[in-house]
Amino acid sequence: MNIRRISRSGPQTHNVDEKEFRSHRFQTIKRLWKELAQKKGRLLFVLFFVATNATLGVLGPLFIGKTVDHIIYDGGENIFLFLLGLVCVYLFYSITAYLQNYWMISISQETVYRLRKRLFEHIQRLPISFFDRKQHGELMSRFTNDMDNVSSTLNSSVIHIFSSVLTVVGTFIVMIWLSPLLTMITLLVVPVMFFGMRWITNRTGKLFREQQKYLGELNGYIEETVSGQKIVKTYSYEQETMEQFLEKSKRLREAGYWAQTYSGFIPKLMNLLNNASFAFIALAGGILAMNGHVSIGVMISFTEYARQFTRPLNELANQFNTLLSAIAGAERVFDIMDEEAEDEDDREGDVEILQGNVTFSHVYFSYENADSTISDMNFHVQPGQMVALVGPTGAGKSTIIHLIMRFYDCDSGAILVDGRNIQQISRSSLRKNIGFVLQDVFLFEGTIRENIRYGRLDATDEEVEEAAKRANAHSFIMRLPQGYDTVLTEDASGISQGQKQLLSIARAILRNPSILILDEATSNIDTVTEMKIQEALQQLMKGRTTFCIAHRLNTIRHAHQIFVINDGKLIEKGTHDSLIEAHGYYYDLYNQLSRKDVG
Numbered sequence: 023m024n025i026r027r028i029s030r031s032g033p034q035t036h037n038v039d040e041k042e043f044r045s046h047r048f049q050t051i052k053r054l055w056k057e058l059a060q061k062k063g064r065l066l067f068v069l070f071f072v073a074t075n076a077t078l079g080v081l082g083p084l085f086i087g088k089t090v091d092h093i094i095y096d097g098g099e100n101i102f103l104f105l106l107g108l109v110c111v112y113l114f115y116s117i118t119a120y121l122q123n124y125w126m127i128s129i130s131q132e133t134v135y136r137l138r139k140r141l142f143e144h145i146q147r148l149p150i151s152f153f154d155r156k157q158h159g160e161l162m163s164r165f166t167n168d169m170d171n172v173s174s175t176l177n178s179s180v181i182h183i184f185s186s187v188l189t190v191v192g193t194f195i196v197m198i199w200l201s202p203l204l205t206m207i208t209l210l211v212v213p214v215m216f217f218g219m220r221w222i223t224n225r226t227g228k229l230f231r232e233q234q235k236y237l238g239e240l241n242g243y244i245e246e247t248v249s250g251q252k253i254v255k256t257y258s259y260e261q262e263t264m265e266q267f268l269e270k271s272k273r274l275r276e277a278g279y280w281a282q283t284y285s286g287f288i289p290k291l292m293n294l295l296n297n298a299s300f301a302f303i304a305l306a307g308g309i310l311a312m313n314g315h316v317s318i319g320v321m322i323s324f325t326e327y328a329r330q331f332t333r334p335l336n337e338l339a340n341q342f343n344t345l346l347s348a349i350a351g352a353e354r355v356f357d358i359m360d361e362e363a364e365d366e367d368d369r370e371g372d373v374e375i376l377q378g379n380v381t382f383s384h385v386y387f388s389y390e391n392a393d394s395t396i397s398d399m400n401f402h403v404q405p406g407q408m409v410a411l412v413g414p415t416g417a418g419k420s421t422i423i424h425l426i427m428r429f430y431d432c433d434s435g436a437i438l439v440d441g442r443n444i445q446q447i448s449r450s451s452l453r454k455n456i457g458f459v460l461q462d463v464f465l466f467e468g469t470i471r472e473n474i475r476y477g478r479l480d481a482t483d484e485e486v487e488e489a490a491k492r493a494n495a496h497s498f499i500m501r502l503p504q505g506y507d508t509v510l511t512e513d514a515s516g517i518s519q520g521q522k523q524l525l526s527i528a529r530a531i532l533r534n535p536s537i538l539i540l541d542e543a544t545s546n547i548d549t550v551t552e553m554k555i556q557e558a559l560q561q562l563m564k565g566r567t568t569f570c571i572a573h574r575l576n577t578i579r580h581a582h583q584i585f586v587i588n589d590g591k592l593i594e595k596g597t598h599d600s601l602i603e604a605h606g607y608y609y610d611l612y613n614q615l616s617r618k619d620v621g
């Protein structure tokens with residue numbers, strides 16, 4: 023998108039967008055306010071200090087003027103009392119300024135803490151389809167940059183805004199009371215200020231949003247590149263990656279450039295208007311004082327008030343910018359919070375231990391914005407049976423697994439486990455009964471022990487070790503310098519692919535599920551480790567209903583049932599012998615695999 027074009031086209035050309043955008047912005051402010059207002063007591067405290075502080079700020083110049091008049095017109099007899107009054111006003115002014123900040127920081131930090139917690143909780147409840155659509159780094163950016171923006175703004179802007187509004191109102195009242203004529207002169211700059219500000223903020227609001235968006239995209243790209251570094255290097259795509267990075271980075275630079283350029287006008291404009299107003303007041307006040315229309319003290323108070331009147335407006339303008347960028351951040355945070363979460367698990371749908379009877383009855387399913395992926399699928403698997411899912415790539419094998427796990431719910435038909443529709447079983451208790459051994463093993467940053475224990479968090483150290491022994495992982499773990507306490511990095515670069523598989527088997531053994539999902543590794547693993555894996559898997563599969571996305575002839579041949587999937591349909595099912603006899607799709611597939619194996 024061309025930033026120059028956006029920034030130069032006025033609001034007139036985007037009337038509908040602009041209206042929608044403003045109402046959205048207003049909703050966001052309301053929501054943020056609601057969040058803050060959850061700490062009503064403390065917020066009232068802050069407002070009290072802000073009001074006191076603003077009042078003292080208005081009283082200060084009045085006192086200065088009165089002191090000057092007292093010296094000039096009354097001979098300055100009680101000057102000590104006047105000075106004491108002035109000291110008290112400015113002392114309490116400083117104390118209240120400190121207290122308002124102190125309380126506000128505690129409210130804002132708590133609010134951001136709560137928002138972060140809610141966002142994280144919400145993300146955990148979002149369906150897998152949401153993550154299909156979102157880049158991970160971009161999501162991360164909402165947690166970090168956007169939240170930070172909200173946090174720093176709540177810390178400072180809320181107070182500034184309240185205090186500025188109160189100061190402007192208070193100063194205006196006192197000014198009118200002192201001299202309506204000088205007040206009019208002070209107000210001369212306000213329309214210029216107002217229209218100047220409007221012109222600028224109309225542009226900056228949109229640009230700040232763009233800036234946050236591009237920052238999110240850039241973060242997403244960096245995250246992707248860092249985690250996919252091996253692929254980038256393997257294909258020597260460093261140059262292309264750099265070019266794409268630069269393209270995204272340039273977009274961000276341009277949005278940042280225009281956002282900062284426009285917002286940078288604000289303090290300059292305000293300074294200019296401040297000085298102009300100061301000069302007007304000095305000139306007009308001096309003339310009025312010389313002609314006896316106002317006292318010298320009033321004139322002095324006014325020069326201070328002129329600054330005091332435009333300064334909060336100035337601050338409001340500055341805060342407005344920060345506020346716009348925080349609103350842009352908050353909007354992006356709220357956007358995620360508004361994403362529809364998976365419906366809350368109904369505790370009545372909790373099941374204890376399932377037998378592992380799995381039935382698909384006329385199941386249809388398609389991914390969002392995609393054609394039908396699974397159509398009219400019917401099968402039944404007895405507890406303890408091993409099913410091999412075979413078929414070409416993209417046939418729908420993984421999708422069947424996703425449906426059993428309730429990562430996605432089917433569009434029509436029913437999936438039954440132990441005779442119960444899985445949509446009536448709570449996701450958490452269903453998943454507790456399912457174990458996963460995928461070829462792409464995911465290990466967390468932590469010790470080997472913690473990684474195995476991820477299968478069942480309350481397992482004792484002995485149980486963890488027992489599971490590792492049964493998974494043939496114990497001996498290699500013991501050869502590591504720190505044994506079970508060896509810390510793995512997130513990509514577990516310190517151990518081999520086969521060893522990762524063994525750890526994942528140990529994890530599944532610990533979980534002790536009644537249904538097991540295996541995604542057989544296609545990558546080459548050395549023969550010894552391969553044998554260990556096969557042995558461990560045999561152990562693991564015993565007595566469990568197993569769905570295996572199978573690539574090895576040996577696994578396929580020994581399956582109780584083979585499901586041949588093609589184009590989302592179950593085209594053949596049976597035992598190896600019966601399917602070979604049928605001379606159908608499986609027969610050809612098997613022959614192809616055998617040739618490959620021999621080759």
Ligand SMILES: Nc1ncnc2c1ncn2[C@@H]1O[C@H](COP(=O)(O)OP(=O)(O)OP(=O)(O)O)[C@@H](O)[C@H]1O
Nearest residue numbers: 154389390392395414415416417418419420421422
């Ligand atoms: N999250 C998704 N969103 C949209 N379409 C998807 C998604 N995941 C898979 N698909 C599509 O659904 C179809 C079935 O995919 P699936 O991953 O189930 O195939 P598969 O048989 O497991 O393939 P493979 O053996 O290559 O893993 C494919 O056409 C795929 O492009």
